[in-house]
Amino acid sequence: VDISEDELLAAIRRVLSVSDPAIIVAVGDDAAVVRPGGGDLVLTTDAVVEGVHVDRATATAREIGYKAVAVTVSDAAAVAASPRFALSSLTLSPEVDAAWTMELFGGMREACDEFAMSLVGGNVSSGPVLSVTVMVTGEVAAGRAISRAGAEAGDLVTLTGSLGGSAAGLRLAREVVHGREVTDEVRDAIRRHQRPTPRVGEAQVLARHGATAMIDVSDGLVIDLTRLCEASDVGVRLDLGRIPAHPASAEGEALGGGEDYELIATMPSDAAASDAAAELREVFGVPLSVIGRITDSGRESVDEAGASRPLERLGWDHFG
Numbered sequence: 001v002d003i004s005e006d007e008l009l010a011a012i013r014r015v016l017s018v019s020d021p022a023i024i025v026a027v028g029d030d031a032a033v034v035r036p037g038g039g040d041l042v043l044t045t046d047a048v049v050e051g052v053h054v055d056r057a058t059a060t061a062r063e064i065g066y067k068a069v070a071v072t073v074s075d076a077a078a079v080a081a082s083p084r085f086a087l088s089s090l091t092l093s094p095e096v097d098a099a100w101t102m103e104l105f106g107g108m109r110e111a112c113d114e115f116a117m118s119l120v121g122g123n124v125s126s127g128p129v130l131s132v133t134v135m136v137t138g139e140v141a142a143g144r145a146i147s148r149a150g151a152e153a154g155d156l157v158t159l160t161g162s163l164g165g166s167a168a169g170l171r172l173a174r175e176v177v178h179g180r181e182v183t184d185e186v187r188d189a190i191r192r193h194q195r196p197t198p199r200v201g202e203a204q205v206l207a208r209h210g211a212t213a214m215i216d217v218s219d220g221l222v223i224d225l226t227r228l229c230e231a232s233d234v235g236v237r238l239d240l241g242r243i244p245a246h247p248a249s250a251e252g253e254a255l256g257g258g259e260d261y262e263l264i265a266t267m268p269s270d271a272a273a274s275d276a277a278a279e280l281r282e283v284f285g286v287p288l289s290v291i292g293r294i295t296d297s298g299r300e301s302v303d304e305a306g307a308s309r310p311l312e313r314l315g316w317d318h319f320g
């Protein structure tokens with residue numbers, strides 16, 4: 001970085017200054033001190049790494065900062081928590097300068113503002129590859145967190161939004177660099193990749209309507225649904241014809257693409273699923289699709305012609 005560490009830290013402190021009565025010692029001290037709210041404390045962390053999750057050729061500093069916070073918030077949302085505070089740990093590569101770094105913090109601040117959180121501290125160091133690690137704390141009423149482990153046979157498998165947009169956006173962003181036309185669908189897909197929307201409020205609606213288990217789709221539908229089934233010790237019958245694919249997505253991107261940050265929630269009854277769907281549509285304009293049913297054991301997918309295949313096989317076909 002092209003300015004001194006103290007100058008950089010002072011500039012970062014200005015970008016991050018917020019007034020929040022729960023912050024006792026703010027960003028810039030040795031450690032942040034906050035006053036926790038009631039309920040259970042939720043802790044989670046995630047990282048975005050240049051060349052793995054982000055590419056400076058196709059994403060701005062602001063987008064990378066925003067995404068680093070958003071993907072971590074998504075994990076807090078997946079247990080139905082309300083995100084509260086964030087810490088960030090950066091490794092800055094020699095190619096990024098102070099102005100780029102300030103924009104990165106601007107993006108983190110923007111995401112924090114959007115989800116009513118405060119970035120209260122962190123660390124900056126230099127290294128060979130850019131990486132941004134964010135830790136988020138959240139709150140949930142005592143005993144009300146929804147884990148991956150509560151699904152039961154007979155529950156409906158529901159999904160917010162659509163899948164494949166992020167994978168399509170990553171592919172299309174590269175094509176746009178090489179002159180591809182930017183249509184509304186292309187723009188929306190790229191936005192989903194670069195500025196994903198964690199389903200914070202949506203998770204709370206699903207929890208209120210009785211969701212028995214939840215997980216966010218970070219690594220792809222097949223992988224994340226398998227994780228939920230394993231944690232709950234149940235099987236699933238996935239209805240391939242009902243999976244909502246993003247209009248810009250290509251074959252395989254909806255099932256295996258990942259990074260969509262939608263929620264899979266298992267709901268205990270048709271009534272619970274349709275009430276939750278109505279509220280999500282009305283409040284957030286987000287659809288909720290029923291994409292399958294939890295079974296006692298065995299994980300299978302059924303296509304529109306009624307042919308069934310093991311879910312593992314489906315994942316394998318798309319990644320292999």
Ligand SMILES: [Mg+2]
Nearest residue numbers: 075078216218
């Ligand atoms: Mg997750």
